[in-house]
Structure formats: structure tokens, C-alpha cells
Amino acid sequence: MAKGKIQKKSGYHHGNLRGQLVNAAGRLIEQNGPDGFSMSDACRLAGVSTAAPYRHFSSKQDLLTEVAMDGLRRLGEDMERQASGHPRGTVQSIAAIGRAYVGFAIREPHTFRLMFSTKEHAGRIDELKAVGRGSYGVLLREVAGYLGEPEINETVLRWSFPLWTQVHGLSFLSIDGKLEVTDFPVDINESIYIATERLLPAME
Amino acid sequence: MAKGKIQKKSGYHHGNLRGQLVNAAGRLIEQNGPDGFSMSDACRLAGVSTAAPYRHFSSKQDLLTEVAMDGLRRLGEDMERQASGHPRGTVQSIAAIGRAYVGFAIREPHTFRLMFSTKEHAGRIDELKAVGRGSYGVLLREVAGYLGEPEINETVLRWSFPLWTQVHGLSFLSIDGKLEVTDFPVDINESIYIATERLLPAME
DNA sequence: TTAACTATGTTATCGTTGTTAACATATGTT
DNA sequence: AACATATGTTAACAACGATAACATAGTTAA
Missing domain, CATH: 1.10.10 (Arc Repressor Mutant, subunit A)
Structure with missing residues (x-):
């Protein structure tokens, strides 16, 4: 790009x-x-x-995998950038990560789908997983900050996962045009913020 | 089947x-x-x-659309069946719907993906959307019961949507093998129950 | 019963695709 | 200058989705 x-x-x-x-x-x-x-x-x-x-590529799939990994890296950068625009370890910064996630999906739906499809990347799943883990780390660090945890421990992992799940689902529903099925106008950013709040423990 | x-x-x-x-x-x-x-x-x-x-089919896509619609219908039936095993309008019955949803995805991942992919079904999206709406109704009715709402109004829609988003995300992360990225063993049923609780208003 | 019509098969063929093998030409190293 | 390596080309293959022309079965009406 x-x-x-x-x-x-x-x-x-x-x-x-x-x-x-x-x-x-x-x-x-x-x-x-x-x-x-x-x-x-x-x-x-x-x-x-x-x-x-x-x-240069052993197969079409190989080329697609390259595109997917590039996408995962860019997604991580987006999340990092969006988070850094807010005080660290706050609902705001965490919601910003969610917005970056869904935003990427909407901006590049096909690439996003490719990034999260297994079948296209047979044989290089570990490589892909590593890149994904890197990007996921952005969320983990932010949640650790919110929880006041000094490192990424199981508590952090447990609170982070539903947040990922939520924005992941929202991303797919958005790009697959399923939001209209709900019969009321979904405000994506509002959705993200509300869910983020509910899925995190109240912290004081 | x-x-x-x-x-x-x-x-x-x-x-x-x-x-x-x-x-x-x-x-x-x-x-x-x-x-x-x-x-x-x-x-x-x-x-x-x-x-x-x-x-019998105008194209390959046409056949795939048929398979997708059949899947959507069966998903709705699964949800209905699972919900009916619990007291209506409770966290339990709503979580059961979620389990049916994710369960379907895990049992028939490829069909599930097909059900929610847009591109394969160009031209028949409205048909597909109608079937999907039918299945979504199962969740809506259950949430209405939980909230004590007499009908499916905007309040019901607003509380239902994040629940859908959540199980949808969990489904895709599961079938795409991304749960391992989280670095801790995810118990899917527990995940669903916890998120369902958090995403619903406390009702007394 | 038979004639006509419609539904549902077949065979033959087309253009496109992913991929490989055999060959050709650059580029870099000794 | 000679060679090795990297990176292109052309030609060919089998598989696929799709269409056209043709064949047969099942149904309806005379």
C-alpha cells in the first residue's frame, strides 16, 4: 500500500x-x-x-500467506498507534485498540478475512501465529496496565480474551454485512466502548 | 446430513x-x-x-448458497433446542444459545464460514438475511424474557447484539485455531457463560 | 395409444487457472 | 573469461466452471 x-x-x-x-x-x-x-x-x-x-513463492497459497502476515503486522501497528493517543491502561486506550481492530477489518475486509483463515496457510501456521501473538501483545500490555498488573500473567490473559473475542466478532459481522440483521442502527464505536466497559472489572 | x-x-x-x-x-x-x-x-x-x-443450480455459488441456508436453519433449530432445556429468559438459557452457536461452528466449521460469508452468495443476500433473521430471533426472544420486555423492542435489540457479537467472535477464533494465541487454556463453555453474565444487566 | 411437451440427463467443447519442465538471459564471483 | 546462481520465458498439463447441442425419460392431452 x-x-x-x-x-x-x-x-x-x-x-x-x-x-x-x-x-x-x-x-x-x-x-x-x-x-x-x-x-x-x-x-x-x-x-x-x-x-x-x-x-519467489512456492505456490499461490504461499503468496497469500505473505499478504496475510503483512496485514497482521500492520494491524498491530494500527492498534499501537491508536492506543498511544490515550492515557495508558484506561478503558479509553483499550477501546481505542478495539476501534483500530474493527477499523482495519472494515478498511481491508478481504485481507482481514485472509489474516484469520486457517486453510489458506497450511504449513506456515506457526509463523502466522507468531506474528499474531505479537499484535495481540499490544492489547495484553494495555489490559495489564488497566488491571495494575506488573506483568502479563494469567489474570491479564483472562480479562483480555473476551475483549478480543468481542471486537473479532464485531469485525466479522460488520464486514459480512450482518449488522442489518439486528434491525437497529449499530454505532460501531459506541458498541466497542460499551462492551469494553462491561467486559472489564470496575477498577475503583 | x-x-x-x-x-x-x-x-x-x-x-x-x-x-x-x-x-x-x-x-x-x-x-x-x-x-x-x-x-x-x-x-x-x-x-x-x-x-x-x-x-438444478444456475452456478456453483448457487449450490453453495443452498448449503449455507440449510446451515442457518439448522443453527436456529440447535439454538432453540438448547435454550428449551433451561428455564426461559435466564442467563442459563441465553448461555445455552451461545453454546449451541459456537458448538455448531466447531462441528461444521466450513459450513459455518460459508453461512457468514458474503461474497459466495451475491444476488441472494436478502434470502440469506431472512433466514438469518429467523435464527437470530431465537436469541431475541430469550433476551426479551430475561429483561421482562413484553415484545422485541429496541431495548432488547441493544442488549442482544453484544451477545451475538461475542459468540460470533468466539466461534471464529475457535475454528480458525486462534485460541492458542492466548497462551492459556480457554474453556469455551465457561467463556460463554462469563461473557453472557457480564454483557447482560443484573436483573435482581 | 400416441403425440407433443417438459424435465432431466449426456457428450463435447471452451477459456481460465495453478503448476511444472525445459530453456534463456541476466547478475555476481572467482 | 568462465562459471554458478538467480530470475525470467515459453510450452504444456490436468482440473475446473460453464455452455451448447443432443438424448432420453416422465407427463399430459388428443
């Missing part, structure tokens, strides 16, 4: 095919969804033959 | 191809996921040519 400059291939060789394929894949996935995405499309977009990607 | 008897084609014509295709599709999807599912596989399983399904 935010690449802009499309690098032209200067002849037989390309220069930065790997990066540009991830880039193209990201854009195409956001347009057509992970299923609608085809390796051939990405090749056309990058101006190379359909066999070229296999010098 | 629970079909068992595989109907043999008695010659040129088949007898119940439509039903058997939905059936086969359901089974195959649960094995390989909606993406791994191929029309051809379903045909092989039903013992017909690859062109035959198009007498």
Missing part, C-alpha cells in the same frame, strides 16, 4: 518482482476477495509471465 | 439429483472447505456428468 510508483521492468529481468507481486496481490485481493484473486491476474498486473512468480 | 442411504440412479435419470448434490456438497465442504469443494467432485460423488447440476 502507499506504493504509488510502479516499477517498470527494464528488460528481461524485473528488478523487484517479489515485492511487486505481494503488492499487486494485496490490491487485487481487496478488490475481488482472496478467492477472486488469481495468480494470472497478479502476473498481468506486474507484466510478467505466469510462471515467473514461482521463483 | 443424517441421510445415510445413497440413492442409486436407476438408468438415464437420477431420481433426486438436486437433493443429493446439496448433500454431497455439504459433505465435501466439511472435508475440504468451500474453496476445496469442486462441482466435479460433487458430480463424481453423485455419479452424474459434470453438466447435470446445471439443470
Whole structure:
């Protein structure tokens, strides 16, 4: 994202095919969804033959996994950034993390779905899990602060999990267009704040 | 599901191809996921040519939509059944609905995903939404009972929505294997009960 | 009974896709 | 300059979704 400059291939060789394929894949996935995405499309977009990607990725899934991991990292950054705009360890900062989470899902629904789908990433689940754990840490630290816990212990884990569950569910319901099923206008930010409050212990 | 008897084609014509295709599709999807599912596989399983399904379904997506709607209906039935095992309008009955929801997701993860994916069902979203609304009603009625509301009004809707969000998130995290990211053993039923309690107003 | 109609199959074929093998050309190292 | 390695290409494959042209079964009306 935010690449802009499309690098032209200067002849037989390309220069930065790997990066540009991830880039193209990201854009195409956001347009057509992970299923609608085809390796051939990405090749056309990058101006190379359909066999070229296999010098950089062992399969289509492999490329998708790359896109997913990139997304997970960016999600973590978003959460960190949003949280830092509020006093640490408060309902506000924790709700801000939730807003970042759902916001990402709404902004890049297909990538978000890809990030949390198992089947596409067979064989590299551990890698993916590690990146995910990193991003989850942002929430854990904030909750630890709220609870006044000096480190990330089981208490922190127990209070954090329902918060994750909540925003995760809200994300999916949003991007799958299920909010209309509820028959009343859901204000996402309000939803997040209310649930965050209810799912945390009152602290003084 | 629970079909068992595989109907043999008695010659040129088949007898119940439509039903058997939905059936086969359901089974195959649960094995390989909606993406791994191929029309051809379903045909092989039903013992017909690859062109035959198009007498009954306009496209592969159309068949998948059928499977999804069937799933939504069965989910509603599950919830109803589980709720009815408890005193109406209690935390217990509401938590039971949640357990039915997550239970379905875990039992038929691929079908569950299919039920809540938008892209596969382009053009028939309204149909799907109607079926979904029906199943959601089970929760709404139970919450109305808990709140002592005589009908499903906005108050009921407002208290119900976070409950849905919660179990929906828990479902997806479960079937996507993300529970391990939390680093402590999540007891799903306990999770549901705790969150249900916290997300409902204390009623006396 | 038979003729016509409709529903539901088949075979043959198309374009697209993911992937691999065999080959070609750059780039970097000795 | 010679070679090794990285990175492209072209050609081919099987599998898939879908359509068209054709065949047969079941149903209805004369």
C-alpha cells in the first residue's frame, strides 16, 4: 500500500518482482476477495509471465500467506498507534485498540478475512501465529496496565480474551454485512466502548 | 446430513439429483472447505456428468448458497433446542444459545464460514438475511424474557447484539485455531457463560 | 395409444487457472 | 573469461466452471 510508483521492468529481468507481486496481490485481493484473486491476474498486473512468480513463492497459497502476515503486522501497528493517543491502561486506550481492530477489518475486509483463515496457510501456521501473538501483545500490555498488573500473567490473559473475542466478532459481522440483521442502527464505536466497559472489572 | 442411504440412479435419470448434490456438497465442504469443494467432485460423488447440476443450480455459488441456508436453519433449530432445556429468559438459557452457536461452528466449521460469508452468495443476500433473521430471533426472544420486555423492542435489540457479537467472535477464533494465541487454556463453555453474565444487566 | 411437451440427463467443447519442465538471459564471483 | 546462481520465458498439463447441442425419460392431452 502507499506504493504509488510502479516499477517498470527494464528488460528481461524485473528488478523487484517479489515485492511487486505481494503488492499487486494485496490490491487485487481487496478488490475481488482472496478467492477472486488469481495468480494470472497478479502476473498481468506486474507484466510478467505466469510462471515467473514461482521463483519467489512456492505456490499461490504461499503468496497469500505473505499478504496475510503483512496485514497482521500492520494491524498491530494500527492498534499501537491508536492506543498511544490515550492515557495508558484506561478503558479509553483499550477501546481505542478495539476501534483500530474493527477499523482495519472494515478498511481491508478481504485481507482481514485472509489474516484469520486457517486453510489458506497450511504449513506456515506457526509463523502466522507468531506474528499474531505479537499484535495481540499490544492489547495484553494495555489490559495489564488497566488491571495494575506488573506483568502479563494469567489474570491479564483472562480479562483480555473476551475483549478480543468481542471486537473479532464485531469485525466479522460488520464486514459480512450482518449488522442489518439486528434491525437497529449499530454505532460501531459506541458498541466497542460499551462492551469494553462491561467486559472489564470496575477498577475503583 | 443424517441421510445415510445413497440413492442409486436407476438408468438415464437420477431420481433426486438436486437433493443429493446439496448433500454431497455439504459433505465435501466439511472435508475440504468451500474453496476445496469442486462441482466435479460433487458430480463424481453423485455419479452424474459434470453438466447435470446445471439443470438444478444456475452456478456453483448457487449450490453453495443452498448449503449455507440449510446451515442457518439448522443453527436456529440447535439454538432453540438448547435454550428449551433451561428455564426461559435466564442467563442459563441465553448461555445455552451461545453454546449451541459456537458448538455448531466447531462441528461444521466450513459450513459455518460459508453461512457468514458474503461474497459466495451475491444476488441472494436478502434470502440469506431472512433466514438469518429467523435464527437470530431465537436469541431475541430469550433476551426479551430475561429483561421482562413484553415484545422485541429496541431495548432488547441493544442488549442482544453484544451477545451475538461475542459468540460470533468466539466461534471464529475457535475454528480458525486462534485460541492458542492466548497462551492459556480457554474453556469455551465457561467463556460463554462469563461473557453472557457480564454483557447482560443484573436483573435482581 | 400416441403425440407433443417438459424435465432431466449426456457428450463435447471452451477459456481460465495453478503448476511444472525445459530453456534463456541476466547478475555476481572467482 | 568462465562459471554458478538467480530470475525470467515459453510450452504444456490436468482440473475446473460453464455452455451448447443432443438424448432420453416422465407427463399430459388428443
